[in-house]
Amino acid sequence: MTAAFADGAEMPLKRRLRRAERARQLRALGLVLPLFLFLVFTFVIPIGGMIWRSVEDWEVPQVLPHTVAALADWNGQDLPSETAFAALAGDLQAARAAGTVAVAGKRLNYIINGYRTILTSTARNLKTAPEPGTAKATLIGLNPAWGDRATWAAIKRASGPVTDYYLLGAVDLTRDVNGSIVATPPDQAIYRDVFGRTFSIGFGVTALCLVLGFPVAYLLANLPVAQSNLLMIFVLLPFWTSLLVRTCAWIVILQGEGIVNGALQWMGVIDEPLRLIYNRFGVYMAMTHVLLPFMILPLYSVMRSISPAYMRAAASLGAPPATAFLRIYLPQTIPGIGAGCLLVFILAIGYYITPALVGGAGDQMISAFIAFYTTETVNWGLASALGAVLLLSTLLLALVYGKLALGRQTTGGLKN
Amino acid sequence: MDGGMMATTQALVRFVGVQKTYDGEHLVVKSLDLDIRKGEFLTLLGPSGSGKTTTLMMLAGFEVPTHGEIFLGDRPIKNMPPHKRDIGMVFQNYALFPHLTIEENVAFPLTVRGVNKAEVKERVTAALQMIKLEHVANRHPGQLSGGQQQRVALARALVFKPALVLMDEPLGALDKRLREHMQLEIKRLHETMGITVVYVTHDQGEALTMSDRIAVFNDGIVQQIDRPDALYERPVNSFVANFIGESNVLAGTVENIEQGFCRVALAAGGAVTATAVNVGGVGSRTSLSVRPERVALLTGEGDASLNRLPATLKDLIYLGDHTLAVLATPGNNEFMVKLPAGAHAGLTQGQAVTIAFRPEDCRALDPV
Numbered sequence: 001m002t003a004a005f006a007d008g009a010e011m012p013l014k015r016r017l018r019r020a021e022r023a024r025q026l027r028a029l030g031l032v033l034p035l036f037l038f039l040v041f042t043f044v045i046p047i048g049g050m051i052w053r054s055v056e057d058w059e060v061p062q063v064l065p066h067t068v069a070a071l072a073d074w075n076g077q078d079l080p081s082e083t084a085f086a087a088l089a090g091d092l093q094a095a096r097a098a099g100t101v102a103v104a105g106k107r108l109n110y111i112i113n114g115y116r117t118i119l120t121s122t123a124r125n126l127k128t129a130p131e132p133g134t135a136k137a138t139l140i141g142l143n144p145a146w147g148d149r150a151t152w153a154a155i156k157r158a159s160g161p162v163t164d165y166y167l168l169g170a171v172d173l174t175r176d177v178n179g180s181i182v183a184t185p186p187d188q189a190i191y192r193d194v195f196g197r198t199f200s201i202g203f204g205v206t207a208l209c210l211v212l213g214f215p216v217a218y219l220l221a222n223l224p225v226a227q228s229n230l231l232m233i234f235v236l237l238p239f240w241t242s243l244l245v246r247t248c249a250w251i252v253i254l255q256g257e258g259i260v261n262g263a264l265q266w267m268g269v270i271d272e273p274l275r276l277i278y279n280r281f282g283v284y285m286a287m288t289h290v291l292l293p294f295m296i297l298p299l300y301s302v303m304r305s306i307s308p309a310y311m312r313a314a315a316s317l318g319a320p321p322a323t324a325f326l327r328i329y330l331p332q333t334i335p336g337i338g339a340g341c342l343l344v345f346i347l348a349i350g351y352y353i354t355p356a357l358v359g360g361a362g363d364q365m366i367s368a369f370i371a372f373y374t375t376e377t378v379n380w381g382l383a384s385a386l387g388a389v390l391l392l393s394t395l396l397l398a399l400v401y402g403k404l405a406l407g408r409q410t411t412g413g414l415k416n
Numbered sequence: 417m418d419g420g421m422m423a424t425t426q427a428l429v430r431f432v433g434v435q436k437t438y439d440g441e442h443l444v445v446k447s448l449d450l451d452i453r454k455g456e457f458l459t460l461l462g463p464s465g466s467g468k469t470t471t472l473m474m475l476a477g478f479e480v481p482t483h484g485e486i487f488l489g490d491r492p493i494k495n496m497p498p499h500k501r502d503i504g505m506v507f508q509n510y511a512l513f514p515h516l517t518i519e520e521n522v523a524f525p526l527t528v529r530g531v532n533k534a535e536v537k538e539r540v541t542a543a544l545q546m547i548k549l550e551h552v553a554n555r556h557p558g559q560l561s562g563g564q565q566q567r568v569a570l571a572r573a574l575v576f577k578p579a580l581v582l583m584d585e586p587l588g589a590l591d592k593r594l595r596e597h598m599q600l601e602i603k604r605l606h607e608t609m610g611i612t613v614v615y616v617t618h619d620q621g622e623a624l625t626m627s628d629r630i631a632v633f634n635d636g637i638v639q640q641i642d643r644p645d646a647l648y649e650r651p652v653n654s655f656v657a658n659f660i661g662e663s664n665v666l667a668g669t670v671e672n673i674e675q676g677f678c679r680v681a682l683a684a685g686g687a688v689t690a691t692a693v694n695v696g697g698v699g700s701r702t703s704l705s706v707r708p709e710r711v712a713l714l715t716g717e718g719d720a721s722l723n724r725l726p727a728t729l730k731d732l733i734y735l736g737d738h739t740l741a742v743l744a745t746p747g748n749n750e751f752m753v754k755l756p757a758g759a760h761a762g763l764t765q766g767q768a769v770t771i772a773f774r775p776e777d778c779r780a781l782d783p784v
Binding site for chain 1: 433463476477478481497498499500501502503504505507511512513514515525528529572576582
């Protein structure tokens, strides 16, 4: 009976197993699918879109299609041929009719300041199509810039479909007229500084959170349950108020006529109000306050799992408290320190509102510039490129952390 | 080893009038006076909450006595921090440092003492050889079995050659076979190294197997401290008699006391002669304690000096090397008698028998 069933002619055992498992797998898939789709639509597609926008170059090919085609074989050494001039004249007239000159002008203006004017004035003054063979002379006559190789090199460089212009720009690099990568002129080079500032604020806030959070986490993990629950509520309290409210509270406390300055002046410690806000100090203060729970919670969960028996064992084996702490306790908290630092750092370098509200002009972080380019100047290419660089550095950090965390035994060598 | 007297000056550790309370209301340890002799294996045995672990923790320095003093050698150590006491300790769950290798774990007490590298290497190797675990030196504790971890914990507590080693239920987490093996291993280490061991357990079998002396704790008081055989054969009170080994209890009243023996009228009728150990005067209540292996089932007349009681055989439990007979006798419905293998032939359930035991084997103790 069993044998007849097992090698039943109609269906081999393996296939029947697969069929039996299929229902279960489908059910599991069904459970995961909503989240998966949600992540695709809210995460993968936007990020993919952002990365694509950071390299996409569509304006010039769309507005000046014939010029781009005519420049395809241009060697870039001399002025382009008469054909290219004629194509540009045709494109400009068409673009003027369609009202799209400004689109290309904006893109080319990133490469050469004032390009927009060259383009719009030429288009406006080009009443009729030049006679065949006179396009070059006509255009140079309308604007001498067309006799400059760099003007044409700009079109060539912006002729798409992809460009490294924005990504290079995000790290203060550009291409010169010959197409080789050079540093952006010092007066325009700001992003390295901004990235440097972003990372240094990130590191500073992370370090402050670690220094302030470690003892609190230790206390939380070692107090009796009733007291530690109360303390935990205080730790979590900031989570229950909006970020904006907390940040504004710092403004009230730290401003020139604020509580701190008022108290110090009243006590006679200072005569002039201290500048506590709208500078780097305010940024560190407010960000550390907001991010502290993200450091404390992972530390706490790791410390909670460290048995007090280890410290007792260390003491019984002759280690003074400091030695026992450094050699036995601290190493076991490293997974928590790693997780907390990573979390705080990644959150910190993405901060936007807090530095905008409590920082000065020189304390704005990269997110502020991304927001500026997306909402103020609508330079999506540069905004995306800055975002992509930020994303890349964050991923690198996560990768380094993963290597460190997996390289050592994260469970502390314990089974189970 | 020998139960003979040693001068108190030879005691390695002395507890003098030590009391401990955690909440200021209940004493966990009530006036403890205890001498631990150099080189002995002393077990603190008792049910949970009896104060034995607290006593060990006070000795290790993790708890401070509320009152009294502890001397290690001649030094009072009540307020000495644990790391200065030079007392090795083995914990119940081993407490091997999970982030260090076995070798680093064993080396830890030496490196914190600033021993030079070559000597550390040498002593760690020797310690690992002693526990036959040289081959796992570079593994982490998580990769070892419970028994191996326990041996490493032992090596770590012994490697810095402390005069005194404390063990807090070190075998509690191991299975039975491994536990028995480790008992012998610890005993062997104790004998070869000549160290003093204070061992805490609630397992009386373990205590009887390993100890030179056992201190039985109950309710914060040392009930009796003696050699294992003396403790088993001559318990001084009902708690010890019932805690160590099996004991049949009969309640009664003392009728007279004469030359160390007393006549006891049983509450359920009848009278027996018992050794007077812990009884008040005539008329006081008492609990009689008789070991199951000291009782015989009489078929014939037997010796006239024996105590006899009528009983009914309720059950026979075959245990291989012996058979346990469960009897109902007036005053005790679960009277146990250990019969040698093969001695139960002819007995049937419900049969009326006579149980008999010598007055020397029946100890009259405090009433329970």
